[in-house]
Amino acid sequence: MKLFNNFWKDEEGIGVVEIVLILVILVALVVIFKDKITSIISSAFSQIDDGAGTINDGISI
Numbered sequence: 001m002k003l004f005n006n007f008w009k010d011e012e013g014i015g016v017v018e019i020v021l022i023l024v025i026l027v028a029l030v031v032i033f034k035d036k037i038t039s040i041i042s043s044a045f046s047q048i049d050d051g052a053g054t055i056n057d058g059i060s061i
Contacts, residue, residue: 030037
């Protein structure tokens with residue numbers, strides 16, 4: 001009976017379980033909102049690309 005109680009109270013692997021659950025939730029959120037995330041990133045890179053040509057405007061050497 002003491003062996004069973006020691007096994008039940010042992011929490012050594014709990015950190016790994018928590019990390020795996022967090023990763024599963026993150027992957028699920030990415031899958032659910034994949035289209036929205038893609039459009040946001042695409043829009044951001046489009047704005048960066050459009051504004052890249054004007055970075056050096058106004059700088060004189």
